[in-house]
Amino acid sequence: xxxxxxxxxxxxxxxxxxxxxxxxxxxxxxxxxxxxxxxxxxxxxxxxxxxxxxxxxxxxxxxxxxxxxxxxxxxxxxxxxxxxxxxxxxxxxxxxxxxxxxxxxxxxxxxxxxxxxxxxxxxxxxxxxxxxxxxxxxxxxxxxx
Amino acid sequence: xxxxxxxxxxxxxxxxxxxxxxxxxxxxxxxxxxxxxxxxxxxxxxxxxxxxxxxxxxxxxxxxxxxxxxxxxxxxxxxxxxxxxxxxxxxxxxxxxxxxxxxxxxxxxxxxxxxxxxxxxxxxxxxxxxxxxxxxxxxxxxxxx
Numbered sequence: 001x002x003x004x005x006x007x008x009x010x011x012x013x014x015x016x017x018x019x020x021x022x023x024x025x026x027x028x029x030x031x032x033x034x035x036x037x038x039x040x041x042x043x044x045x046x047x048x049x050x051x052x053x054x055x056x057x058x059x060x061x062x063x064x065x066x067x068x069x070x071x072x073x074x075x076x077x078x079x080x081x082x083x084x085x086x087x088x089x090x091x092x093x094x095x096x097x098x099x100x101x102x103x104x105x106x107x108x109x110x111x112x113x114x115x116x117x118x119x120x121x122x123x124x125x126x127x128x129x130x131x132x133x134x135x136x137x138x139x140x141x142x143x144x145x
Numbered sequence: 146x147x148x149x150x151x152x153x154x155x156x157x158x159x160x161x162x163x164x165x166x167x168x169x170x171x172x173x174x175x176x177x178x179x180x181x182x183x184x185x186x187x188x189x190x191x192x193x194x195x196x197x198x199x200x201x202x203x204x205x206x207x208x209x210x211x212x213x214x215x216x217x218x219x220x221x222x223x224x225x226x227x228x229x230x231x232x233x234x235x236x237x238x239x240x241x242x243x244x245x246x247x248x249x250x251x252x253x254x255x256x257x258x259x260x261x262x263x264x265x266x267x268x269x270x271x272x273x274x275x276x277x278x279x280x281x282x283x284x285x286x287x288x289x290x
Contacts, residue, residue, distance in 0.1 A: 042208045044231040045199070054190070063187045078255055079227035082248075086189040086224055100260060103227075107260035108253035110223055115245060115252040 001071050001095060001127050003033055007048065008073045008134050011035035018134045019074045021048035023056035026067040026090075031056035048072060049080035053087055064088040073131040075102035075124060081110040084120055091121040095131025146216050146240060146272050148178050152193065153218045153279055156180035163279045164219045166193035168201035171212040171235075176201035193217060194225035198232055209233040218276040220247035220269060226255040229265055236266040240276025 007020030019036040034051035038044055049072050056065055069091040070084060075098040082103075084092055092104070103110045104122055111119045152165030164181040179196035183189055194217050201210055214236040215229060220243040227248075229237055237249070248255050249267055256264045 042206075043199075043202065044208060044233075045228055054188075057188065061187075063189060077227065077231075078223055078253075078258075078261075079231055082222065082224035082227055083190055086222075088189075101262075103260075108223070108255060108258050110253060113223075113253050115248075116223075117246075 001073070001093065001131075003030065004048075004071050004073050004095070005127065005130060005134070007033055007035040008131070011037070011048070012134060012138045015039055018138050019048045019072065021052040021070060021072040023052045023065065023089075024069045024071065025060075031059050031068065045079065047077065047080050049076055050083060053080075053083055053089070057087060066090060069093060070120075071126075073134065074098055075104050075106065077101045078103035078108055078110060085110065085116050085118045088118045089120045091123070093123045093126050095125070095127050096135060097124060097128065097132075146218070146238065146276075148175065149193075149216050149218050149240070150272065150275060150279070152178050152180040153276070156182070156193070157279060157283045160184055163283050164193045164217065166197040166215060166217040168197045168210065168234075169214045169216070170205075176204050176213065190224065192222065192225050194221055195228060198225075198228055198234070202232060211235060214238060215265075216271075218279065219243055220249050220251065222246045223248035223253055223255060230255065230261050230263045233263045234265045236268070238268045238271050240270070240272050241280060242269060242273065242277075 004020040008018040012018030016036045023032045032052045032055035037046040067090045071093040073095040149165040153163040157163030168177045177197045177200035182191040212235045216238040218240040
């Protein structure tokens with residue numbers, strides 16, 4: 001989570017919503033680190049998780065990310081959660097909960113859907129206060145700007 | 146839908162699950178045509194819709210696909226439906242219904258979720274029998290192989 005938080009902070013300083021993600025392999029090796037790049041790429045799909053998942057898959061050269069862990073500072077949305085299920089990510093660790101956009105513990109709760117093809121293990125709320133503070137500060141600054 | 150079906154057929158002949166997608170602009174101009182490339186790219190996220198959406202967005206140079214229509218031969222899954230919401234696609238037209246993997250009229254019914262940020266207009270079942278037959282024939286052939 002340390003590296004995901006660092007990526008999120010750097011993104012925030014660059015004017016992106018501060019979310020960072022890391023994919024680690026079964027032995028803990030870091031396969032990919034990414035941050036939200038929606039503004040820089042002008043691409044609403046360039047979420048930190050999507051970029052980290054794609055990079056990790058390309059690096060591994062395998063179709064799936066079995067036994068890999070995706071660590072992200074914010075509860076994944078439906079796009080990212082569905083991508084994790086499609087890529088058969090072994091475990092998802094996230095920081096802040098997202099009642100508005102989250103799709104793991106909120107909204108569609110994708111991993112609990114009977115039609116989902118794969119359910120990663122989920123651990124939410126890791127360094128939650130710190131991850132949430134990053135977002136709160138970012139949007140606080142935006143409102144004051 | 147004609148071009149989406151043609152793309153799906155070509156994909157099926159190349160050993161991909163036969164799904165094709167087209168993005169058209171507000172004036173009906175074709176912005177992108179794509180087919181499922183999951184096997185060729187060894188990428189479980191390379192669905193026809195994802196490829197067509199990305200190509201159309203890159204071509205348009207805008208962040209969103211407002212007032213665009215995504216036409217696809219199969220009911221979109223959660224990944225593709227979430228991408229359409231994120232890209233604010235104006236309208237989704239699909240062919241065959243997918244009770245197992247669909248996320249528009251089945252499963253999480255993403256566009257009906259209260260937390261979704263954007264709800265495209267949805268028209269399902271267009272040339273349904275033809276689109277469904279493509280898939281049935283493909284999987285029938287697979288089972289006999």
